[in-house]
Amino acid sequence: MKRISEALPWLEPHWRRLAQARARDRLPHALLFEGPPGMGKRALAHHLARALLCRRPSANGEGCGTCPDCRRLYGETHPDFLELAPEADRPAIRVDQVRDFCTRLGLSPSAAGGYRVALIHPAEAMNRSAANSLLKTLEEPMPGRVIVLVTEQPGALLPTIRSRCQRLRFLPPERAPVAAWLVREQGIPREVAETLLALTDGAPLAALALAEEARLAEREAVFTQWLGVAQGTANPFTVAAAWAEQGTGPLRWVLSWLEDLVRLAMAPQARIKNVDRRPILGEMARTLAPGALLELHGRWLEVLRLAGTGVNLQLLLEALLMDWAALRGKA
Ligand SMILES: [Zn+2]
Known part of the structure; x- marks a missing residue:
C-alpha cells in the first residue's frame, strides 16, 4: 500500500x-x-x-x-x-x-x-x-x-x-515538487511533466490523466504505422525515423503486440494483453509461424536493451521494420 x-x-x-x-x-x-x-x-x-x-x-x-x-x-x-x-x-x-x-x-x-x-x-x-x-x-x-x-x-x-x-x-500545489513526483513515481520525462502541469493548471492527477491519454494516442499512432509497414502502405524508413524521435515508447508497444501475436499463433483462444486488438492480431497470427515471431520478438527485445547505450536507434529500427515487412510479405 x-x-x-x-x-x-x-x-x-x-x-x-x-x-x-x-x-x-x-x-x-x-x-x-x-x-x-x-x-x-x-x-x-x-x-x-x-x-x-x-x-x-x-x-x-x-x-x-x-x-x-x-x-x-x-x-x-x-x-x-x-x-x-x-x-x-x-x-x-x-x-x-x-x-x-x-x-x-x-x-x-x-x-x-x-x-x-x-x-x-x-x-x-x-x-x-x-x-x-x-x-x-x-x-x-x-x-x-x-x-x-x-x-x-x-x-x-x-x-x-x-x-x-x-x-x-x-x-493547486507548488509545481516543482509535483513535477518531481511525476518524474519519480510515474516515470514521465521532466520536460513532459512540466508541460502537463502547465496544461492542467498544476492539478497533479489531471496531469497524470493527460499523460495516460497521450500514451494511448501514441499507441494508436504506432499501431497504425506498424500495420502500415506490414501491409506495404507505410515506408519502413519514414516510420523508423519517426519512432527513433520518440525514444523507447514505440518499441515497447510493438513488443507487447508481438508477444500477443506469439500467444495467438500458438493458440487462437490464448489470453492476451491487448484485448482491444484481438480481432486484428488474431487475423495476423493465423498466417504467421510462432517460431518466426519468437525470433523477431527476441530481436526487438535486444534493440530495446541497446536503446540508450549510444547506438543508432533509427538504423536498428529500420532493420527491424524491413524484416517485419518481409515476414508479413511472405505470409
Ligand atoms: Zn489494513
Whole structure:
C-alpha cells in the first residue's frame, strides 16, 4: 500500500490534519473536500476510508493495504464504505438515493474498525430536495460515521449543507515538487511533466490523466504505422525515423503486440494483453509461424536493451521494420 507521501505527496498537510484530528478523537463527522478537478479529493477520501476501516493501521494512521478490510476496500466490496453518486447517464443524485444512503449509513459497522465511511460525489449533483433529505443526517451525527462530500463547485451547494461540514480546500500545489513526483513515481520525462502541469493548471492527477491519454494516442499512432509497414502502405524508413524521435515508447508497444501475436499463433483462444486488438492480431497470427515471431520478438527485445547505450536507434529500427515487412510479405 502506497503511503500518502508516495501516492499523493501534495496532500500530506491535509492528511496530517485528518490523522491528528482522528488521533485526538476529533474527526469531524462531515467533511467537505472542495477544489478544482485533478487535485486528489476523492483519492484522499479513499485514503481516509482505508485508514478508518483497516485492522492494522500504521503508526501514522494509514491503512496497511493487506488486511482483509483493506483488500475488500480495493475490491470495492467493503460493506462499511458507501458511495453516493449519480446513477449512470443521470446528471443528478435523486432524493430516494439519498434516503436509501442515509438508511444504510445508519446500519451498524460490520468490521472491527467500528466506522462507516461515506463518499458523496459530486456533492453539487444533489438537487434541493435530495440535499434537504441529507441535512437531517448531517445535523444529527452518529458515532463512527464519517461522510466526505466532494465538490468542484462549493458555491452550488445549499448553504445549510456547507455550514454543517468541516471544509478542506484543495488548491493547486507548488509545481516543482509535483513535477518531481511525476518524474519519480510515474516515470514521465521532466520536460513532459512540466508541460502537463502547465496544461492542467498544476492539478497533479489531471496531469497524470493527460499523460495516460497521450500514451494511448501514441499507441494508436504506432499501431497504425506498424500495420502500415506490414501491409506495404507505410515506408519502413519514414516510420523508423519517426519512432527513433520518440525514444523507447514505440518499441515497447510493438513488443507487447508481438508477444500477443506469439500467444495467438500458438493458440487462437490464448489470453492476451491487448484485448482491444484481438480481432486484428488474431487475423495476423493465423498466417504467421510462432517460431518466426519468437525470433523477431527476441530481436526487438535486444534493440530495446541497446536503446540508450549510444547506438543508432533509427538504423536498428529500420532493420527491424524491413524484416517485419518481409515476414508479413511472405505470409
Ligand atoms: Zn489494513
